[in-house]
Each structure stands twice: as structure tokens, then as C-alpha cells.
Amino acid sequence: MSKYKLYYSPLTCSMAVHAVLNAVNAEFELVRIERGTKRSAEHLQLNPLGQVPVLIEDGVVLRESAAIMIHLLEKFKHPLLPPSGDSRRKTLQWLLFFNSSMHQAHAAYFLTARNIEDAKIAEPVLNLMAKRIQKLWEYVEDEINSEFLCGDSPSAADILMTVIANWAQAINPSPVTGEKVKAICSKVIKLPYFAKTLETEGVIYKL
């Protein structure tokens, strides 16, 4: 039996955890959860919010994508989370930025788009949220001064950024990501463990 079990939905933030499981070469099985479907009692028992990712490790339930990524990378001593120094500090800062500020800005947009049917009410709110997302991407672009977000090699933060950058296709108007962000994403999608994740989940990456 696999040591790990990941509950995931293609394209979502759980893809970052899936990529990390591939990066550390963990033995795992996948349980696919379809977006927008009623959650099973089994899933709700693992996460009462019905969200992904949920990772089962030795029978123990782990939630929250950034926490799971940090846990796995520390456990497997993987360089996507440097053990010390400036690159570690930056990795934690950017990983948490993408997991909180950037993810939540998108989550609020998607929740509004799904639940407010009256276009007159939804449109101005969605425009405001799309502008906020654009501003966050401009902030990221301005802050990049190395080959990857946190130095010369990829970090957990680059993985999560690349996953979220692909959500631009679902925002209207789509945020414009800068050249430095795009350059990093195009390198990340070619990393073997990330490419394998895209293939397994059947996700088409749009740069």
C-alpha cells in the first residue's frame, strides 16, 4: 500500500502538492475529486470544508497546501525548500504570499462568479477583483531579481506560483503576467516532476 494518499482536483492548488510528491519521489496514490460536485461523506470527514488538497500520511490527515508542501520538503530534505539562509527566508515568504494573498484573491473572484447570477451586481465586483489580481501580479513582477523567485534554482514558491498563474484563463479580463513571471513559469513546467504532474492531471498549461 502507498504511504501517501492525495485527494486532488486537476488544475487547483492541490496540483502544487502533487508536484512536490513527484519531486521528492514519494510513493503515493491519487483520489480525484471533481470540482463543483457534491462531496462524499468520506471526503467531508477528512476535510469538513470539502476542499482539496488533503494528504493522508501514515493514516494521519494533513490539510492546507503550503503546510503540506513545507512538511514534505523538510521530511525529504528537498532543495525546493532550502534548509537555511536567505533563499529559505524568501521561499517561505513567497510560498505564503501565493498561498494566502494571491490564492485568496482568486478564490474570492471564483466564488463571486459562481454565486452571483445578476450580472449588474456581479460585473463591477468581478472587475474590482480582477484589478486586484492584476496588481498582485505586477507586484510579483517588480520584485523578481533572480532566475527564479528566490534565487538561481526553483523553490516551492515557484511551483505554487506556476500553478496559480495558469488560473488567469478563468479571470475576465485575464490578468497580464509580466515577462519575468512568464519566464519562470515556462522553466517550471519543463521540470520533469512538474511535467509529469500536468500529464497525470490532464492539465493544459497556458502561458
Ligand SMILES: N[C@@H](CCC(=O)N[C@@H](CS)C(=O)NCC(=O)O)C(=O)O
Ligand atoms: N487554504 C487552503 C485552500 C484550499 C482550497 O481553496 N482549495 C480549493 C481548490 S484551489 C477547493 O478545494 N475548492 C473547492 C471548494 O472550496 O469547495 C489550502 O491552501 O489548502
